[in-house]
Amino acid sequence: MPTDIPPFRPSSQWYEDWPFGVDTLVRVEARITGAAADRAVSVFLEPLTHDTDADRVDGVRLHYWGGFTVESSALIDENGWRLVLASAGEDGFDSVESAADDLFDKLRATPGEVRLVWHELPATRAPGAELYEG
Incomplete structure (x- = not known):
């Protein structure tokens, strides 16, 4: 099978999913x-x-690195990996998109067969955000 590595192209709905203000954790799989x-x-x-x-x-x-986190786990139903890139705060979208760009670049530079599929995930409240509410 050939290599298939598309860049992450977020939808307008992904940008509009901001239910908790700066406590919103934006994510992409x-x-x-x-x-x-x-x-x-x-x-x-x-x-x-x-x-x-x-x-x-x-x-x-x-x-983690800078303003984003990555949850990594092996795929159960096939050989491969599931990575969830996430960030919260005013720069959440920029941080996730930067992480996605870096992942894209690393995968493109890897010799051999690699396939990548992106899935936008619903926003959630950032962990620990409730500790700072008045």
Whole structure:
């Protein structure tokens, strides 16, 4: 199968989904498959900080860099990875789009077969936001 790596092109609905103001966590899911998926994801995650205290028993690992987080987990139904890129605050959209651009660049630079499918996820309240409400 050939490599298929489209850039992330958010819909207008994704930008309009801002239900909690600056406490809104905007998210996009990337599903990466193909023979070179493991290598490609490793290259993307390597410069990020891995928060081992946030790892979950279901195999989800949390990474972060600057203003965004990445939840990574192996796909159960096929060989590959599920990455959820997320950010909150005034720069949430910019941070997620920057992370998506970086992922796109890393996958495109990886030799071998890689496929990428994007899914916009509904916005949620940022974790811990309720602690700052009056």
